[in-house]
Amino acid sequence: VTTDAPDARRRVIEAADGARRALARDLHDGAQQQFVTALMSLRLAQRKWDSDPVRAKELLDAALESADAALCTLRDLVAGIHPPILAHLGLAAAVEASAARVPIPVSIDVTPERLSDPIEASVYFFVVEALTNVMKHAGASRAGVRIAIDADQLSVEVSDDGVGGAAPRGDSTGLEGLADRVGALDGVLDVASPAGGGTTLVAQIPLN
Numbered sequence: 001v002t003t004d005a006p007d008a009r010r011r012v013i014e015a016a017d018g019a020r021r022a023l024a025r026d027l028h029d030g031a032q033q034q035f036v037t038a039l040m041s042l043r044l045a046q047r048k049w050d051s052d053p054v055r056a057k058e059l060l061d062a063a064l065e066s067a068d069a070a071l072c073t074l075r076d077l078v079a080g081i082h083p084p085i086l087a088h089l090g091l092a093a094a095v096e097a098s099a100a101r102v103p104i105p106v107s108i109d110v111t112p113e114r115l116s117d118p119i120e121a122s123v124y125f126f127v128v129e130a131l132t133n134v135m136k137h138a139g140a141s142r143a144g145v146r147i148a149i150d151a152d153q154l155s156v157e158v159s160d161d162g163v164g165g166a167a168p169r170g171d172s173t174g175l176e177g178l179a180d181r182v183g184a185l186d187g188v189l190d191v192a193s194p195a196g197g198g199t200t201l202v203a204q205i206p207l208n
């Protein structure tokens with residue numbers, strides 16, 4: 001897959017804009033509503049404090065419940081945006097966690113080096129999408145993830161021994177989205193996926 005870097009960057013930016021809009025919507029409809037509800041209950045409780053302490057106590061309970069729910073909603077949202085394990089423990093641990101969801105053996109060989117945030121994030125999402133594809137499409141009996149630094153290049157390889165036939169679908173998600181992410185980092189993505197011969201995705205990303 002060859003990708004023109006400026007085109008890839010434009011598509012990555014468009015996708016990021018879309019993601020931000022979705023995020024604003026999620027925040028507005030989720031945690032924001034729950035905090036608004038909590039505030040309303042607190043205001044009512046304050047008003048009833050002297051005249052109706054029993055009601056005030058009920059309202060405090062309701063406010064606590066809403067604030068609690070809002071916090072849970074926020075936590076879930078944050079975990080979905082940027083897996084905490086990636087920031088704290090790095091790529092190798094995050095890749096292992098992602099591979100643990102795959103119900104076939106996955107051999108993992110990942111450099112322990114820490115890389116820049118944008119590269120770690122892109123590589124992580126690359127591996128997540130590639131392993132999701134293995135589960136969805138490959139019918140494989142095993143898979144592998146290899147992330148290595150060779151000279152000034154990062155090489156990321158995800159392979160399986162499944163049915164092959166992987167190809168981008170031209171809809172800027174999935175494999176095409178991966179090619180764009182890699183292209184935006186001035187890297188290249190190679191897809192080898194002969195019918196019946198398994199699939200190997202290799203991204204080469206310059207490190208300087």
Ligand SMILES: Nc1ncnc2c1ncn2[C@@H]1O[C@H](COP(=O)(O)OP(=O)(O)O)[C@@H](O)[C@H]1O
Pocket residue numbers: 133134136137138139160162163164165166167168169173174175176199
């Ligand atoms: N590891 C794989 N093994 C076999 N086929 C694959 C694999 N990965 C992708 N494909 C094929 O390539 C297509 C495009 O993949 P992708 O762009 O990720 O789209 P999606 O996963 O949303 O269908 C898939 O629909 C599937 O037919």
Ligand SMILES: [Mg+2]
Pocket residue numbers: 129132133174175
């Ligand atoms: Mg996919």
